[in-house]
Amino acid sequence: MALTPQEVIQNLGDLPPLPRIAAQVIRISADSDTSTKQLQNLVRLDQALSAQLLRVANSAIFGMVREVTTLTQAVMTLGFSTARSVVLAASVKNLFSRGPVGPKEHLLWEHALVTAITGSAYSRAMRIPEAEEAFLAGLMHDIGKSVLTMKFPERYGAVLLGLPDESSDGITRELDAFGFDHTMVGEALLHAWNISENITAAVRWHHDPIQAPLEHRRLAALVALGNQLALDLAFGLEQPEVLAGATWEALDVLHLQDASYQTYRTQALAAFEADRALLTDF
Ligand SMILES: [Fe+2]
């Protein structure tokens, strides 16, 4: 019997708060006339974020003559949606790196960012209007692993690095060791942060999208495909094969045959290559 988010929280104790700026950025709606202005006003308050946004905007226009020097230019250059993604990613980044940052934490962070980029790229390629949600859900999909690393460094370290064998995947090892897995921890955290049902469910079911409630299944499937592509590209701690089951379910949910999957995968890869600047500048 799976634990409820509340029970998971009780087992975990205090959870990290959602960074203030991230909470505010999530609330800016993409289709309002004032969204760009609102985003700039938020970023302006934070020097590190402003610098980050300018840096990414300048990499995005690499090779062009003029340099991006103001936030207004930066948001115009990147477009609202990418600018918002950069701000979100930058503001949640330190959730992945509390305490000493080793190669493992760094890899978890890169994995999250690549999953965010590729998941939303799949959404765009397939013309599913959930690219923004796919980005945020991708960014957060394994946040439960960061929480577990934070709360139980030794115990979870052993689970995370346990040798993958045929009979036990990471989820099973987590369930055996804790009675819950990283998707349930992620659900509990996003629940506590008041993140939308759709994103919370996608995080909860990214290893098992068919089990998601019908209205959230598509987003869970997009995250699963992004997760797979991230591991295929070697951004992550695990071998790509561990996700075979989840990916198969995702294809089923999205009604994709192998040929169309390969087409969308190629497009998502191309989009990722184009967005690589996001990665190198973090
Ligand atoms: Fe996961």
Ligand SMILES: [Fe+2]
């Ligand atoms: Fe993942």
